[in-house]
Amino acid sequence: MSNENQDRQAPVQGLFITGAFDRMIVKERKNDDGSYTKTHYVGMIVRTETTTNLYQVRTKTPEKYASLKQNQIVTLWVFPRAFKDNVYYSDES
Numbered sequence: 001m002s003n004e005n006q007d008r009q010a011p012v013q014g015l016f017i018t019g020a021f022d023r024m025i026v027k028e029r030k031n032d033d034g035s036y037t038k039t040h041y042v043g044m045i046v047r048t049e050t051t052t053n054l055y056q057v058r059t060k061t062p063e064k065y066a067s068l069k070q071n072q073i074v075t076l077w078v079f080p081r082a083f084k085d086n087v088y089y090s091d092e093s
Helices: none
Strands: 016-028 036-047 052-060 073-083 088-091
Touching: 016 052, 036 073
Parallel strands: 052 088
Antiparallel strands: 016 036, 016 073, 036 052, 073 088
8 A cells, every 4th residue: 555645635625715806905993992993804806607796805914915916816715704694704814
């Protein structure tokens, strides 16, 4: 028996979004104590046969995406979460 099967890595499983990088989006909100919090999102345009949507993927490491150019095709591993009948996405960081 060879070690061929051991040398192969198992494919990564999860939910992925593939689309064209649009821009980095920064949203700022005011907290109850008067301070402000910035939240960073990766804006991705995803086209299907019937629709075109802009997805905002929340990230804690916006510098990771600083080198991306507009319309560059990107695949992000995302983690969905839901709140009040809305679905939100964040990256692995």
